[in-house]
Amino acid sequence: MLxxxxxxxxxxxxxxxxxxxVIREFPELTDRSxxxxxxxxxxxxxxxxxxxSGPTSYAEAVERAAPAVVNxxxxxxxxxxxxxxxxxxxxxxxxxxxxxxxxxxxxxxxGSGVIVSAGGYILTNHHVIANADDIxxxxxxxxxxxxxxxxxxxDTDIAVLKxxxxxxxxxxxxxxxxxxxxxxxxxxxxxxxxxxxxxxILSATGRDQVGLSTYENFIQTDAAINPGNSGGxxxxxxxxxxxxxxxIFTRGGGSNGIGFAIPTSLATEIMDELVANGQxxxxxxxxxxxxxxxxxxxxxxxxxxxxxxxxxxxxxxxxAAADVLPGDILTHLNGERVSDGRVAMNQVADLExxxxxxxxxxxxxxxxxxxxxxxxxxxxxx
Numbered sequence: 001m002l003x004x005x006x007x008x009x010x011x012x013x014x015x016x017x018x019x020x021x022v023i024r025e026f027p028e029l030t031d032r033s034x035x036x037x038x039x040x041x042x043x044x045x046x047x048x049x050x051x052x053s054g055p056t057s058y059a060e061a062v063e064r065a066a067p068a069v070v071n072x073x074x075x076x077x078x079x080x081x082x083x084x085x086x087x088x089x090x091x092x093x094x095x096x097x098x099x100x101x102x103x104x105x106x107x108x109x110x111g112s113g114v115i116v117s118a119g120g121y122i123l124t125n126h127h128v129i130a131n132a133d134d135i136x137x138x139x140x141x142x143x144x145x146x147x148x149x150x151x152x153x154x155d156t157d158i159a160v161l162k163x164x165x166x167x168x169x170x171x172x173x174x175x176x177x178x179x180x181x182x183x184x185x186x187x188x189x190x191x192x193x194x195x196x197x198x199x200x201i202l203s204a205t206g207r208d209q210v211g212l213s214t215y216e217n218f219i220q221t222d223a224a225i226n227p228g229n230s231g232g233x234x235x236x237x238x239x240x241x242x243x244x245x246x247x248i249f250t251r252g253g254g255s256n257g258i259g260f261a262i263p264t265s266l267a268t269e270i271m272d273e274l275v276a277n278g279q280x281x282x283x284x285x286x287x288x289x290x291x292x293x294x295x296x297x298x299x300x301x302x303x304x305x306x307x308x309x310x311x312x313x314x315x316x317x318x319x320a321a322a323d324v325l326p327g328d329i330l331t332h333l334n335g336e337r338v339s340d341g342r343v344a345m346n347q348v349a350d351l352e353x354x355x356x357x358x359x360x361x362x363x364x365x366x367x368x369x370x371x372x373x374x375x376x377x378x379x380x381x382x
Contacts (some may be wrong), residue, residue, distance in 0.1 A: 006032035016363035062185060064198050064239030067140045068115040069232055071189040072124060072147070072161075074132035076107045112188035112232030113137065113161060114241060115170050116268070121275065123163040123244055123267055124231030126152045129159050140195060152379045153276030155214040155282075157246055159231075160263060160272040164360055171233065175265040177205050177219050186223040186245050187257070188232025190293065197222040202256075208342045210260060212247050214380070215346065218260040219243045223344065225259035234261040243267070283351035284377035286317020291341055307331045307362070308338055322372035326357065331367075332360035 113129030115121070124135065129135055135147040145163040178184070182202045189268035190196050200223030206216040221234065225248045235242035243261030265338040271282045289308040308330045313320050330338055333356060338344045351357065361368050 003229065006220075043179075050197050053102050055332070058183070058185065058199075058237055061235065061237050061239035062187070064240070065171055065185075065233055065235045066195060066197070067189055068171045068197060069140070069187045070113045070122065071138040071195070072111045072113045072128055072231060073136045073138065074109050074111070074129055076109070076131055077133050078107050110189060110192050112227050112228065113232045113243065114231070114233045115139075116173065116271070117242070118168055118170055119349070120165055121271070122147065122162045123271060124159050124161060125244065125246055126154050126157045128231045129161065130154075135161065136201065137161070140169075151278045153270050153280045153282075154376075155280070156262065156270050157213045158243040158264060158267055158274075160271050160274045169239040170229050170336060171235070172239065172282045173264050173268060174236065174238075174242050175268070176265070177263050178202050178236055180204060183219050183239075184223055184242065184364075186221070186229060186232060186261075187235065188225070188229035188245060190226035190228040191225075192228055196229075200257075200259075201226070205263070205382050207260065212260065215266075215349065216264060216342070217266055218246070219263055221259050221261060222257040223259060224257075225261075246361075247317045256268070267304060279379070281353065282349040283353060283355065283376040284318065284356075285348055285372065285375040286314035286319045286375060287324065288312035288314075289328075289341065292329070308341055308344070318372045318375040322370045324360075324361065324370055324372070325363070327363070327367075329362040330359060330360075332341060335357050335360075347373065 007307075046348075108131075109128075111124060113122040113124035113128070116123050129149060129152070135149070137145050137147045139145070143165065145165050147161040147163050150160040150162050180202055184200055184202050186198045186200070188196065200221045202219065204220040207220050208216040210216055210218060211280050212218075219234065219242065223234070225245050229245050230247065232245045234245050237240050241264050243263050244267050245259065245261045247260050249256060249258035249260070270280055272310055288311050291312050292307050292309055310326055310328045310330055311323065313326050314323060332338060333344060333347060336347075351374045353374055356372045357372055357374050359370045359372065361370060
């Protein structure tokens with residue numbers, strides 16, 4: 001039996017020894033040793049394996065800006081409708097009603113604002129404080145102050161408040177919104193939950209014809225902006241103010257990733273005028289215009305599209321006094337071609353009332369010229 005086992009094991013042992021001798025003498029014959037030295041690498045944290053291409057936190061930028069963003073609480077006294085019978089003395093005596101029926105109630109709303117000067121000036125939206133009887137500002141450090149309205153401009157939805165406080169934080173103002181694709185952050189008080197920061201990108205600049213205000217030049221962002229964010233800050237990654245959050249485009253009331261902010265350049269320009277004059281003084285022609293569509297251009301005999309159709313004239317306005325008529329087509333202002341309605345409107349608004357302005361028009365296909373005296377734009381009706 002032992003001899004049989006020995007006869008079986010001996011060839012196996014001999015084969016193993018020969019294989020080990022071949023591997024030692026000719027290592028290149030093995031797959032695991034083709035000029036590659038294997039190393040065992042210990043596991044490392046993910047952050048150590050993959051270097052970040054940018055900052056992993058923007059807390060410093062937010063911390064630089066957030067103390068200057070305030071919560072705004074407004075109270076408005078609203079007169080309620082009273083049934084005519086409630087005013088009748090006999091009716092009140094018969095039903096034992098109070099001598100003076102209650103006709104007033106209080107409504108509260110909230111928004112945000114941005115401290116932009118050590119003197120206590122705060123930028124916010126006109127619609128945040130419109131018709132408010134009482135305005136209270138709450139700062140991030142817990143201070144609460146009564147605010148006074150310096151001035152408002154419904155045409156751009158900008159308002160300026162002032163508080164009497166010292167040691168106020170303030171934001172660095174950047175009049176350049178940046179580039180499309182830049183990271184931006186919206187800071188405000190959405191739904192009254194407290195100061196909140198949301199992040200997005202700068203989606204577009206120069207948005208107009210949105211239908212939010214008369215003079216539009218919005219920054220568009222997908223940073224979440226919700227009710228209560230209005231008047232708050234839109235900042236860049238350096239914590240600089242680039243816009244005042246104003247509104248969102250929504251069908252259901254929530255944020256759909258399309259928000260609008262008023263650029264700092266426009267907001268501060270309006271603020272300077274409100275602080276200096278209490279109102280914004282703009283030039284005015286007293287006309288209503290519409291851009292020429294292809295159909296309108298054909299109906300007017302194929303006139304060039306770079307023109308605006310005067311669809312209405314305000315009575316006793318500058319255009320009416322200069323014999324400009326509805327149906328005229330405006331082609332030039334002071335010799336410059338009218339190619340962009342927003343640009344033309346802003347050019348007129350920048351003119352001082354009393355300035356002489358030359359218009360080139362088409363009337364019944366014939367060119368005519370009119371000279372008018374620019375008036376002052378009347379305040380918008382509420």
